[in-house]
Amino acid sequence: xxxxxxxxxxxxxxxxxxxxPILLIHGFSxxxxxxxxxxxxxxxxxxxxxxxxxxxLRGHGKSGKLHDPADYGHAKHAADALALLDxxxxxxxxLMG
Numbered sequence: 900x901x902x903x904x905x906x907x908x909x910x911x912x913x914x915x916x917x918x919x920p921i922l923l924i925h926g927f928s929x930x931x932x933x934x935x936x937x938x939x940x941x942x943x944x945x946x947x948x949x950x951x952x953x954x955x956l957r958g959h960g961k962s963g964k965l966h967d968p969a970d971y972g973h974a975k976h977a978a979d980a981l982a983l984l985d986x987x988x989x990x991x992x993x994l995m996g
Contacts, residue, residue: 900912900913900961901913901914902961903982903983903986905957905978905979905982905983906975906978906979906982908957908962908963908965908970908979909962909963910954910955910957910962910963910979910982910983911931911954911955911960911961911962912931912952912953912954912955912983913931913936913941913952913953913954914950914951914952914987915941915942915945915950915951915953916941916944916945916946916948916949916950916951917948917950918947918948918949918950919948919949919950919992919993920949920950920952920984920987920989920991920992920993921944921949921950921951921952921992921993921994921995922952922953922980922983922984922992922993922994922995923935923940923941923944923951923952923953923995923996924954924956924980924994924995924996925953925955925956925959925996926996928959929959930955930959930960930961931953931954931955931960932953932960935951935953936953940995941953949993952983952984952987952989952992954979954980954983956976956979957970957971957975957976957979958970958971980994
């Protein structure tokens with residue numbers, strides 16, 4: 900698992916497969932592993948020749964946990980997703996959530 904920092908928050912991520920990038924965003928109170936790896940989505944999309952990118956949202960799984968509710972708004976989560984793609988050098992990706 901890789902890690903980068905988005906607005907001072909450590910964000911844990913993984914990349915599997917090669918091909919067109921697809922960013923998978925898990926649901927509330929879950930992790931990337933629970934939503935995407937354990938259920939077989941990562942493996943199926945990688946077999947279908949996608950570069951599958953998963954990450955634990957801030958406050959979830961192996962990513963940083965913050966205590967101020969203001970750190971969890973939609974804009975912060977969207978910024979984290981874009982920062983991850985920038986970190987990986989990806990200009991455009993499909994999105995699944």
